Amino acid sequence: MKKVVSTIIFLYSTVYAQTPFNNLNQINKISFFERKAFSRLKAVKNPAAFNNFDVTYYRCTWRTDPAVRYISGSVTSYFLMKEDAPNIVYDLSDSMVVDSVKQRGNLLSFSHTNNAVKINFTSLISSGSFDSVSIYYHGTPANTGFGSFINSVHDSVPVMWTLSEPYGARDWWPCKNGLDDKADSIDIYIITPSQYTAASNGIRQSEIIEGNTKITHWKHRYPIATYLICMAVTNYAEFENHVQVGNVDLLMQTFCYPENLALFQQNTPLVLSTLQYYSKIFGPYPFIKEKYGQVQFGWGGGMEHQTSTFIVTPNETLMAHELAHQWFGDKITCASWQDIWLNEGFATYLTSMDAEVLFPQLTLLLRRQEIEKITSLPGGSVFVDDTTNVNRIFDSRLTYTKGSHLLYMLRWILGDSVFFRGMRSYLNDPTLTYGFATTKDFQRNLEKVSGVNLDYFFNEWFYGQGYPSYHVQWSQLDNNFVRIKINQVTSNPSVKFFELPVALQFKNANQEKTIVVNNKSNGEIFIRDIGFAADSVIIDPDYWLITANNTSEKLEENVQNKVDVFPSPFLNQFYINMRNFGSTNASLKIYDSKGSLLLKNHFAISNSLFFTVNTQNFARGIYFLKIETDNGIKFAKKLLKQ
Numbered sequence: 001m002k003k004v005v006s007t008i009i010f011l012y013s014t015v016y017a018q019t020p021f022n023n024l025n026q027i028n029k030i031s032f033f034e035r036k037a038f039s040r041l042k043a044v045k046n047p048a049a050f051n052n053f054d055v056t057y058y059r060c061t062w063r064t065d066p067a068v069r070y071i072s073g074s075v076t077s078y079f080l081m082k083e084d085a086p087n088i089v090y091d092l093s094d095s096m097v098v099d100s101v102k103q104r105g106n107l108l109s110f111s112h113t114n115n116a117v118k119i120n121f122t123s124l125i126s127s128g129s130f131d132s133v134s135i136y137y138h139g140t141p142a143n144t145g146f147g148s149f150i151n152s153v154h155d156s157v158p159v160m161w162t163l164s165e166p167y168g169a170r171d172w173w174p175c176k177n178g179l180d181d182k183a184d185s186i187d188i189y190i191i192t193p194s195q196y197t198a199a200s201n202g203i204r205q206s207e208i209i210e211g212n213t214k215i216t217h218w219k220h221r222y223p224i225a226t227y228l229i230c231m232a233v234t235n236y237a238e239f240e241n242h243v244q245v246g247n248v249d250l251l252m253q254t255f256c257y258p259e260n261l262a263l264f265q266q267n268t269p270l271v272l273s274t275l276q277y278y279s280k281i282f283g284p285y286p287f288i289k290e291k292y293g294q295v296q297f298g299w300g301g302g303m304e305h306q307t308s309t310f311i312v313t314p315n316e317t318l319m320a321h322e323l324a325h326q327w328f329g330d331k332i333t334c335a336s337w338q339d340i341w342l343n344e345g346f347a348t349y350l351t352s353m354d355a356e357v358l359f360p361q362l363t364l365l366l367r368r369q370e371i372e373k374i375t376s377l378p379g380g381s382v383f384v385d386d387t388t389n390v391n392r393i394f395d396s397r398l399t400y401t402k403g404s405h406l407l408y409m410l411r412w413i414l415g416d417s418v419f420f421r422g423m424r425s426y427l428n429d430p431t432l433t434y435g436f437a438t439t440k441d442f443q444r445n446l447e448k449v450s451g452v453n454l455d456y457f458f459n460e461w462f463y464g465q466g467y468p469s470y471h472v473q474w475s476q477l478d479n480n481f482v483r484i485k486i487n488q489v490t491s492n493p494s495v496k497f498f499e500l501p502v503a504l505q506f507k508n509a510n511q512e513k514t515i516v517v518n519n520k521s522n523g524e525i526f527i528r529d530i531g532f533a534a535d536s537v538i539i540d541p542d543y544w545l546i547t548a549n550n551t552s553e554k555l556e557e558n559v560q561n562k563v564d565v566f567p568s569p570f571l572n573q574f575y576i577n578m579r580n581f582g583s584t585n586a587s588l589k590i591y592d593s594k595g596s597l598l599l600k601n602h603f604a605i606s607n608s609l610f611f612t613v614n615t616q617n618f619a620r621g622i623y624f625l626k627i628e629t630d631n632g633i634k635f636a637k638k639l640l641k642q
Contacts, residue, residue: 047167047178048116050089053079055176056130056184058229062173063191066160066233069151072138073191075174077183083127090117091170091177096139098174103133117174141172148172152298154257159234161297161310165227166337175226179335179436182223190216190231197236199255199295201229201308220307222287223434225333230305232295237261243272245279251291260296260313267314268294274320274354278327281353283424286331286434294319304347306330316358317351324350327427335436337387341462342437344394345382345403352404367408367543374402375548378491379465382406383439405546406461412544413457413501414450422446456499466492467546470539472504475555477527482506482534484526486519491548497522505541506534514541555634563635565625572616574639576627578609584631588613590639591624598623605629615641 057078064071079088092098093115101108101119109120119133141149148168151160162172170177190198194214202220209215236255243250252272256264275292279285285292293308302311302318304325311318328346352370356363373396380398387393394400411419426445427433439462443454468488475483490498505514511534517526539550564577576588583606590599590613598618603609615623618641627635 047091047170047176048089048114049091049176049178050085050087051180052083052085053081053088054181055079058175058183058186059189060173060186060229061189061191062231064160064231064233065193066151066158066196067193069143069149070138070140071149071172073173074134074136076132076134077175078130078132081125081127081129081131084124085121086124087118087120088133090119090135090174091115091167092117092135092137092174093142093171095142095171096137096174099136099138101133101135103131108133115170135174137174147299150298154234154298155259157235157257159232159257159298161232161295161299162230163297163299163303163310164229165303167227169226169229175229177226179225179333179337182225182333182435184223185221186219186224186229188218188220188229188231190218190233192216192233195235196233197238197255198231198233199236199293199308200231201306203290220290222290222306224306225330225436228304228306228330228333230295230303230308230310232297232310236296239265241268241272243275245276245285245288248284248288250275250285250288253291253293254295255293256296264294264296264314267316267319270314270316271319271323274323277354277357278324278350281420282327282350283427286326292323292326304329317355320354321347321351324354331434332427332432332437333435335438337393338384339437339439340384340393341382341399341403341406342439342442344399345406348400348404349407352408364543367405370401370405371543371546371548373397374405374546375467375491379494381463381465381494382461383463402546408544409461409500409546410446410454410457414446414452418450419446422449425449460495460498461546464492464495466490466495467548468498468500469549470502470547470551472537472539472550472552473555474504474537474552476533480531480533481527481529484517484528486517486524486526487522488519500545503540503542503544505538506530506532506536507538508533508535562633563627563637565637565639572618573612573614576609576611576613578605578627580607581605581609581629581633582607582631584629584633586627586629589626591626593622593624 055077059076060073062071062073092112094113098110098112098117101110103121108122111118117135125131147163148171149162151158153159167177169175186201188200190200192198192214194209194212196214198216200218201224202218205217205219207214207216232255235258237258238255241252243252252268254264254268271294275285287307290307294314295308295310297310297312299310300312302309302322304322306326309322311322324347325343328350329343332342334340334342352366355366377397380395380402382398382403384393384399414422422445425448426442429441429445432441439458443458447454468490471487473485477483484504486502488498490496499520501516501518503514503516505512511532513530513532515528515530537552539552540547562579562581565574567574585602585604588601589597591597620641623639623641625637625639
């Protein structure tokens with residue numbers, strides 16, 4: 001799902017000339033409206049439907065008038081019993097009235113309490129049996145504020161639309177409302193006053209006018225999660241486009257308010273090119289045998305109904321985000337709200353990818369803005385630890401933006417080829433495709449393709465909180481080599497150390513080179529040949545990593561080559577030879593392994609100095625030598641007395 005926000009980047013595409021491109025603010029607004037829409041989670045924590053059966057098919061007949069808040073109709077569901085049982089239970093709000101329940105034309109007894117319809121069979125139905133029931137009902141759907149079933153107006157014309165994520169479907173039709181069961185296919189019949197047009201999932205089969213009534217039949221033949229089933233009714237203007245996806249000429253069907261027809265016709269080509277781009281990277285559009293559609297509605301953002309995205313306006317970022325959900329959210333749906341980043345973080349990432357293709361000059365700016373948003377607070381995990389808290393589930397900083405940047409980091413760690421093969425492996429996993437997935441499923445597919453154990457990454461970045469801040473000390477050695485020492489502090493105690501490959505860009509006025517060091521511990525030292533004498537270093541120049549407050553420190557050039565420490569031929573002493581230090585004062589300190597100061601000397605240097613240090617009073621063990629000069633040279637070395 002997505003929302004729309006104020007503009008931060010005023011850059012226009014050649015097609016979308018009237019609406020400025022923006023990305024981060026769009027994501028902020030998306031999450032804001034989703035929190036509004038999901039506010040009913042506070043009252044509805046879990047669906048009531050039994051898990052002793054799987055729905056394979058719904059045939060829904062709905063009679064509605066957008067001018068009247070009311071619905072009546074019937075829902076016939078075909079199902080497979082998973083265990084022997086005398087009854088099954090569907091979700092349905094108590095605001096609805098169930099008139100009757102039938103099985104093959106025979107009335108069944110039922111009860112309707114606590115937002116659940118319990119249907120009693122005349123005899124036990126055995127495990128493995130296929131059967132069906134029809135529920136006839138009517139009523140005024142509960143008013144949940146943002147979503148589920150809305151009656152409104154546009155340009156003084158009535159409009160009605162649904163938005164059922166996560167548990168809103170039960171507000172207006174009997175169903176299984178959880179994240180554990182997808183119907184294999186659906187048929188939807190919408191009966192409205194004849195002056196209106198009805199939009200829904202799949203392919204429109206017919207529109208039949210009988211007197212003052214219109215009956216519209218929509219058919220969808222892909223597995224679909226309950227919350228992605230939709231309808232919208234008003235005096236829609238309608239137009240079609242086509243887009244080539246491989247060998248398929250895919251129908252793009254748009255329903256918009258007549259007063260916005262010109263805007264939708266102008267901007268729809270943007271989503272067509274994005275559809276081709278996503279299909280190239282992640283595999284063909286998942287519902288390619290049917291259509292992709294956009295339907296205008298009155299909510300402040302969008303909702304990724306399968307094959308029939310609802311959007312408030314054809315904003316470039318909004319359209320790209322909702323289209324991305326057809327792969328990540330619709331084809332594969334998160335199996336728990338704890339893993340909602342598999343929907344929202346992934347769609348946010350694809351939107352950023354699309355923006356980088358359209359506006360490559362903005363790539364670093366957009367990534368930097370994402371990182372600044374993520375690191376604006378020191379804690380917070382992508383894993384949702386409280387699914388009763390709506391603000392936590394749809395947290396813009398964590399679920400959307402940090403979830404997106406986890407994918408940036410995985411791509412950086414694994415490389416483009418392996419990462420995108422892993423993404424396609426996830427989408428095509430036969431145990432997941434057109435079904436439900438957890439983060440473990442995603443990790444498993446990345447590991448299968450890469451051969452890399454990613455436990456450390458998901459423990460630190462998905463379950464863990466915070467981010468690292470790097471301090472890089474470096475010095476130029478002879479022959480164009482550099483000596484690098486990396487330390488990090490973490491912003492949250494849940495992670496003691498973040499293991500990451502870190503890019504370091506060394507520069508001078510005329511040259512630059514980026515190297516990558518795989519930092520696995522604090523104080524780690526690397527020696528690299530950069531091919532020239534540098535004067536500065538930039539940490540993570542392309543903003544792949546979630547880090548903040550990074551610092552670098554250049555030590556005196558060749559300091560390691562200016563000091564020699566070596567044993568004397570005489571017992572209990574060693575020599576120190578210092579060269580090319582200039583005229584300065586210096587201090588020498590020796591500490592034992594516990595950090596206690598054992599020896600301290602001050603002396604003057606006139607360019608070079610050779611002297612002896614006596615260790616007669618030192619026991620066997622490890623010691624630490626430190627030399628500091630007034631002109632800023634620092635040297636440290638570990639000593640061993642045997």
